[in-house]
Structures are given as C-alpha cells and as structure tokens.
Amino acid sequence: DIVMTQSPDSLAVSLGERATINCKSSQNVFYSSNNKNYLAWYQQKPGQPPKLFIYWASTRESGVPDRFSGSGSGTDFTLTISSLQAEDVAVYYCQQYYISPPTFGQGTKLEIK
Amino acid sequence: QVQLVQSGAEVKKPGASVKVSCKASGYTFTSYYILWVRQAPGQGLEWVGLINPSGGSTSYAQKFQGRVTMTRDTSTSTVYMELGSLRSEDTAVYYCAREGTRGFYYFDYWGQGTLVTVSS
Numbered sequence: 001d002i003v004m005t006q007s008p009d010s011l012a013v014s015l016g017e018r019a020t021i022n023c024k025s026s027q028n029v030f031y032s033s034n035n036k037n038y039l040a041w042y043q044q045k046p047g048q049p050p051k052l053f054i055y056w057a058s059t060r061e062s063g064v065p066d067r068f069s070g071s072g073s074g075t076d077f078t079l080t081i082s083s084l085q086a087e088d089v090a091v092y093y094c095q096q097y098y099i100s101p102p103t104f105g106q107g108t109k110l111e112i113k
Numbered sequence: 114q115v116q117l118v119q120s121g122a123e124v125k126k127p128g129a130s131v132k133v134s135c136k137a138s139g140y141t142f143t144s145y146y147i148l149w150v151r152q153a154p155g156q157g158l159e160w161v162g163l164i165n166p167s168g169g170s171t172s173y174a175q176k177f178q179g180r181v182t183m184t185r186d187t188s189t190s191t192v193y194m195e196l197g198s199l200r201s202e203d204t205a206v207y208y209c210a211r212e213g214t215r216g217f218y219y220f221d222y223w224g225q226g227t228l229v230t231v232s233s
Contacts, residue, residue, distance in 0.1 A: 038217070038219075040213075040219035040220075042220075049208050049210075049223035049224065049225060049226055050158065050208075050220070050223060051223070052213065052219065052220060055213055055219045055221075061221065093157065093158060095158075097217055097219050100172065100218065101160045101174050101175075102148075102160050102218040103160065104157055104158040104159070104160075105157070106157050107157050107158075
C-alpha cells in the first residue's frame with residue numbers, strides 16, 4: 001500500500017496569516033498518460049464527515065474558497081491557506097487514489113495561534 | 114442535491130455482526146461506486162471497501178477480507194456494509210462516500226457517519 005505522511009501533525013497560525021500543510025507519498029502518484037496527480041485533500045471538523053476540498057492535487061471542489069490551494073507533483077504535495085480564517089480550524093487529510101487501496105495521511109490539526 | 118443518509122448508531126458485543134445502510138439520492142444510483150471508510154475514535158481515516166451499485170461487484174481492503182460483505186438494493190438506492198466477528202478494535206464511525214469521478218477513488222459526497230461501538 002502507498003503510505004501517506006503529513007507534516008506537521010499540528011499547526012497553529014495567526015488569523016490572516018498563511019498556513020502550509022505538507023503531504024508525502026511513499027510512491028509516485030503522478031500518471032504521465034493523463035498528466036494528473038492522483039491526490040486529494042479533505043477538511044474535517046469535529047462531529048462531521050470529511051469534506052472534499054481539492055482533487056487532482058490542485059483542482060478546488062465547487063464552493064471551496066479560493067484562499068485554499070493545492071500544489072505539488074509526484075510524491076510531494078502542499079495544501080496552502082493564503083489567509084487563515086477562524087472557520088478554517090479543522091483537521092486536514094491528504095489521500096492518494098493512484099493505486100488501490102486508497103490511503104490517507106494521518107491528518108494535520110490546524111488551530112488559531 | 115446528492116445525499117447519502119446512513120442508519121443509526123449500533124452497539125454490539127464482541128463476536129457479533131453489524132449491518133450499516135447508506136441510502137443514496139439526488140443522482141443516478143448505478144453511475145457511481147460507493148466506498149466505505151472508517152474512523153476510530155480520535156484516529157485517522159481507513160478504507161474498508163467498495164461496491165459497484167450497477168453490477169454489485171465488490172472490492173475489500175485486505176485486512177477486512179472474510180469479515181466484510183457489501184451489498185446493494187437498486188430498488189431503494191441503498192448499499193449495505195456488514196462486518197462480522199466484531200472486536201473492540203472495530204469501534205469506529207463508519208462512513209459511506211461516493212467516488213468523485215467514475216473510476217477514480219476520491220470522495221465527493223459523504224454520509225453523516227454511523228458509530229459502531231463494540232463492547233461486552
């Protein structure tokens with residue numbers, strides 16, 4: 001199975017500041033035939049299911065604020081929140097869907113400093 | 114709008130089985146795979162398996178092989194996940210989720226989750 005490792009495990013950022021979460025896969029998740037990275041990001045708030053935020057490494061799901069962006073390729077990926085808002089406090093997970101089984105990172109808890 | 118509505122919380126004894134349902138609406142039921150993911154208390158996300166609602170074919174994570182069965186009822190647009198030989202480590206919230214694009218296993222819609230508690 002592909003192992004997904006996120007860093008850091010937790011992160012405290014001031015309101016309005018940039019937040020960066022990293023995700024590393026144990027194998028390449030880029031498929032050259034369609035030029036796509038098979039990587040998604042989810043946001044999960046307490047008591048709620050995860051919510052899809054980013055897929056294909058950089059495509060925002062409909063309704064996701066444009067302060068959220070995804071980048072990276074191959075084995076190294078980043079979720080960036082350009083200006084942290086109070087409602088962004090949550091746990092964020094990356095997930096690969098290049099090879100079955102789909103696997104998730106351990107999660108990064110984002111808090112307000 | 115797309116909705117996945119799951120059955121309510123369950124409490125089971127070790128060795129028992131549990132069957133969780135997931136009723137889909139707002140889209141063509143047979144056009145998208147449904148996947149199951151679980152989350153133990155305070156822990157991360159773990160894929161359990163998937164079902165193709167069109168033909169009923171399934172694929173299960175290796176660690177659940179022999180203990181899990183996924184089925185569907187196309188007349189009610191409902192999928193079911195049954196997990197047997199329950200142990201305390203199976204205590205978790207079980208989510209059903211829809212694949213985001215046919216054939217690609219990211220998840221665009223999720224059920225609200227079903228808490229399964231295994232306790233003697």
